[in-house]
Each structure stands twice: as structure tokens, then as C-alpha cells.
Amino acid sequence: MNPGILYASLAYTAWGLFPMYFHQLQGVGALEVVIYRTLGCLVVLLGVLMWQRRWRWLAERVRQPRVLGAFALSALMLSANWLGYVWAVTNQHVLDSSLGYFMLPLVNVALGFSLLRERPRPGQWLAVSVAAAGVLWLTVDAGHPPWIALWLAISFGFYGLLRKVGTLGALEGLALETILLAPLAAAVLAYLIWSGSSVFQGGDSRTLGWLLFAGPLTAIPLLLFAAGARRITLTTMGLLQYISPTLQFMLGVLLYGEAVAPGRLLGYSLIWLALALYSVEGWWQARQPPRL
Numbered sequence: 001m002n003p004g005i006l007y008a009s010l011a012y013t014a015w016g017l018f019p020m021y022f023h024q025l026q027g028v029g030a031l032e033v034v035i036y037r038t039l040g041c042l043v044v045l046l047g048v049l050m051w052q053r054r055w056r057w058l059a060e061r062v063r064q065p066r067v068l069g070a071f072a073l074s075a076l077m078l079s080a081n082w083l084g085y086v087w088a089v090t091n092q093h094v095l096d097s098s099l100g101y102f103m104l105p106l107v108n109v110a111l112g113f114s115l116l117r118e119r120p121r122p123g124q125w126l127a128v129s130v131a132a133a134g135v136l137w138l139t140v141d142a143g144h145p146p147w148i149a150l151w152l153a154i155s156f157g158f159y160g161l162l163r164k165v166g167t168l169g170a171l172e173g174l175a176l177e178t179i180l181l182a183p184l185a186a187a188v189l190a191y192l193i194w195s196g197s198s199v200f201q202g203g204d205s206r207t208l209g210w211l212l213f214a215g216p217l218t219a220i221p222l223l224l225f226a227a228g229a230r231r232i233t234l235t236t237m238g239l240l241q242y243i244s245p246t247l248q249f250m251l252g253v254l255l256y257g258e259a260v261a262p263g264r265l266l267g268y269s270l271i272w273l274a275l276a277l278y279s280v281e282g283w284w285q286a287r288q289p290p291r292l
Helices: 003-016 018-025 030-052 057-063 065-090 092-115 122-142 147-164 170-194 205-212 214-229 233-238 243-255 262-288
Strands: none
Touching: 003 018, 003 214, 003 233, 003 243, 018 065, 018 214, 018 233, 018 243, 030 065, 030 170, 057 170, 065 147, 065 170, 092 122, 092 147, 092 243, 092 262, 122 170, 122 262, 147 243, 170 214, 205 214, 233 262
């Protein structure tokens, strides 16, 4: 088996099991969890860069304001996605978070069309239309749009868009993003400790231990993902990415007892149908001989 499939599958499985980790931190505010996640991830990435002696790119990029501005914006999108995801999981919205990542490939198609002037194929347009019908039905059924799912899908969609047009690889890009976020995260953490509202003062050793584990838990799947992405096709990556929201959905229903009303299930089914159309169309196109 191509080792890239194993690396990518492990990354998506880890992301799919994230709700089990964040449920251990229900007494901690989502903002503080993201702060520990950012600072811990930075420590791990700096360790990897030091081990591989990959520092030359940093001196070059810090002298390029446009690059710093682009990665500052992608860092903002990433932190917004992390904040929304942690809040959703710790407030019993695991199903909504899974829906957001089910919608992500279709959001990517829409962003590519509207901002990069990409031209989706008819099968992709059909998938996007069916998914839009699913979102519309969820809005009508609940009386409001699925805000959590839309927040996660759109924030990570824009993050992916910025990284697509960025000039750094996965490891270097994430390292630069966390370097840019670290001063703000450290300042907010210092304020929380100074004001006495940080879990650092009143938290038990178990909670602090889980928080310190946030860095490796964030960095390791991303490194596995980067290793897998270099070894397999985008079509294969597109199919494997459904491992994560599927596991999240199963955890939400089977482990955390979140209810799926019949009306809501219809909306989910339309989005799953859209994903099936999207995947089959991509698989079919990948098998066609290239045009001269």
C-alpha cells in the first residue's frame, strides 16, 4: 500500500477523534484552549524545524511584507476555525461541527469559482446545488441557518484558499502562522492569568495535563497530513477526508447522545448525496485519459 494513504488516514482519523479530547476540557473556555493549542503547536514545530535544520526560509520571508500579511490573514482564519470548533465540541454541537467539514469540499468549489475563476465541471455544479438545497432545508427546519457548520466550513475554506496561493510548504507555513499568533496568544494568556480568570490558577493537574497535550495533538496530525499529501493524488485525498467528519458524526450520535431529528436528517442526507456525487465525479474524471 502507498504509505501516503496510511499517513493521510491516520491524520484524518486523529481529527475525527478530536471531540473525545476536547470533551476533557469542557470546564475551560474555548479561547484559552486555542491559546494553549497555538503555543504548544509552536513549540513542537520549532522542535521539528530545529531537528531538520530548516531555518533559511524564515530569514527570507520575514523581509517580505506581502508574505507576512498573507500568512497573518491565514493565521487569523485558522484561529477562527479552531475557536469555533472547540466551542462547538465543548457545548454539545459535535454534529454541527461534523456537518461543517462535510460541507467543506463544496465550499472549496464555490470559493475557487468566485475568487480564483476556476470553472467547475457540470457534475461539480450538480453536487454544489444539491448541497445548497440541503443547507436551505436545514435553515427552514431550524428557523435559522446552520451557523456553526457554516462558520467552520467557510473559515477553513478561506484558510485553504490562502494556503493554496501561499508560497510556503505545510510545515513552514504552519510554523510561520503560529509564530505570528504566538505574541497575541501569550498576551491574552498573561491577561487571563493576571485577572485570575485562567484555568492555570484554579485548574487541577489533570486539566493542565490535557491542555499541555494540545500542542502535540495539533502538530502531529498536520505533519502526517503533509507527509501523505506529498505521496498520493488529490482525488485520493478528497475521498479520505470524509473519514474525519464521519467519525465526528458517529461520536456525536453514539457517544454523546446528540439527537438527529427527522427533518434535520433530511438536510444531512442531501449534503451526503452531494458529497457522493462530488466524489464519484472526481473519481470518474481522474480515470479519463488526458486530452491532447
